[in-house]
Amino acid sequence: MIQLYEKLFSELGDQNWWPAETPFEVSVGAILTQQTRWESVERAITNLRKTGLLQPESLAMAKREIVEEQIRCTGFYRQKTERVQEIARYFSKNSNNISKKPTETLRKELLEIKGVGDETADSILLYAAERPKFVIDAYTRRISECIGIRGNYKELQQHFEESIPRDVELYKNFHALIVRYAKEYCNKKRCDECLIQNSMNGTNDHPPETIFKTTISSSDETESSND
DNA sequence: CCCCAGGATTGCT
């Protein structure tokens, strides 16, 4: 799997992804970017900054209509308004001790916020809180499928995290490269030029159905006993 | 006019 990273890096270089000033900005962006282009998010962030709403306290207290107006360009603006304001409330309360919370504790708290699912939580954990959590998004799923890795969110994440060194910067860059690559190649159906099939040659040439059973089969949970 | 984008929630089976 690390060969894949090397391949993508040598081909596409450093991505300098997720440009943002503060952890709070990253977290707001993580909500806004759901099912939307990043260019729209940038506009919304600019609007929020311009109106002084890019801080936890001011955003939390702002009138709903005002926030909606600023982020409307990202779509789903009513839900997203409610959700970024919840994020803002969370940061208002916890901005002092977020860095002290254990990763899994933080993750659980983030997931309690309506509108924060697995991917958004891990994006916040990785890009805002600098925790080694590999983000699984639609592109990562698609590429995983192509090289015969299947499973739910947690299984895919586990597979990536066990296959590469536990390093925050590596996680960031790898994920950024996957997204960049998928946009350039998968979205344009340039499968004939696929770098991934080539770079994974030899490490994984099993048929899609039989590859995953060996690595995952036992779901060893060390967290809560059940739901 | 159609489909898709750096998802999550809800409801149904």
Place this chain on the structure above:
DNA sequence: AGCAATCATGGG
């Protein structure tokens, strides 16, 4: 546990 409908704007 898995699947479809829903949310909504902006670009190609």
